[in-house]
Amino acid sequence: MELLRFFTAGNVDDGKSTLIGRLLYDSKSISTDIIETLTQQSKAVNSDAEIDLALLTDGLRAEREQGITIDVAYKYFTTAKRKFIIADTPGHIQYTRNMFTGASTADAALILIDARTGITEQTKRHSIISSLLGIQHTVVCINKMDLVGNNRAVFDEIVTEYRAFAYRLGLKNVVFIPVSALFGDNIVSVSDNISWYEGPSLLEFLEQADPRNTEANARFQVQYVIRPQTPELPDYRGFAGKILSGAYRKGDAVIVHPENIRTTISAIEINGRETAQATAPQSVILHLSDQIDMSRGSSISPAGAAPILEKEFTATICWMDSASLQPGQKFMLQQNSFTTKAVIREVIKKIDIHTFDEIAPEATIGLNDIYKVLIRTADPVSFDPYTENKATGAFILVNEDSHNTAAAGVIRA
Secondary structure, three states, rough: OOOEEEEEOOOOOOOHHHHHHHHHHHHHOHHHHHHHHHHHHHHHOOOOOOOOOOHHHHHHHHHHHOOOOOEEEEEEOOOOOOOOEEEEOOOOOHHHHHHHHHHOOOOEEEHHHHHHHOOOOHHHHHHHHHHHHOOOEEEEEOOOHHHHHHHHHHHHHHHOOOOOOOOHHOOOEEEEEEOEEOOEOOOOOOOHHHOOOOOOOOOOOOOOOOOOOOOOOEEEOOOOOOOOOOOOOOHHHHHEEEEEOEEEEEEEEEEOOOOEEEEEEEEEEEEEEEOOEOOOOOOEEEOOOOOOOOOOEEEEEEEEOEEEEEEEEEEEEEEEOOOOOOOEEEHHHHHHHHEEEEEEEEEEEEEEEOOOOOOOOOOOOOOOOEEEEEEEEEEEEEEEEOOOHHHHHHEEEEEEEOEEEEEEEEEEE
């Protein structure tokens, strides 16, 4: 089954927890024992309450209050049509780095707006980050429609304002859905309570939305070199790893990077058995027709669709270290299984996450700042621009001295 990853974002009281709970509950993705537990917890607070669906994620907040930090909460569920992973991201500005990383793997953004308050500064910030990350689908759920009498004029006003803002950001495939998470209106099925709405429910939209990179070129990075040294197994050199995107077939002409050597795939192995074809995200062992000296981090791509191979590129980074960037600071750049030394050669612009403007860089790059930078690496990096292939266009920078993750980034060009 196809997998769709989406992240949720909204103000503190926009009903995000209730919406996620309603989506899981009404799609029958919660086990009976969890429902019973939630019902008991709900009645302990309010004897008249049947079930408080917000408790599905509010339990994570309780863990935070006990001193356990959970930056992004993940929920998993499956319907008859698709598998889903929800990344419930923090909304506060001080957790921008957490939202950036939670959203970086997403195919869709689910942005909540309270019908009573309309578009806020946080709404704009979440939308800007979605634009920076090139999120393929943006679904704007205008929640709490029941509290404005399911008034279509209220909905239309928010839609008009958001469309103007989204146009400037270049957001793709923006869909607006009027919902009531509390009563389940338009969450799993279309509700008669909002009779004027003619579009899909939230779940219907998520089930039909195409994930990103379905047409991305095939990409594979070596994680381990397999060389059996036992009499029971034939002597061969295999290259183990996960297919990052696309598909590989036996007999395909490929190029090995950074060596730039042409060869062909002689066999594909999955779980000890040969197969004629394998697709992302399967883990495989590739056998090549020629004996090529490769190591962890080397990549194998189709001969007719090679990635970019450069030691210098521009990127958008979100600074994640409590210590600010120091002039000349050295990093280890990690992109999947590939690592190399790197420096930020130039700080080009700071991106204002309130206005989307590119402004002059400040004296230091600090926690949660987002910047456009020029990066120089010791070895060539095999990549595609992030908007074309997020599997090869994303990376992290690790502080060589502290070994802390200093920044997460996406490659632009």
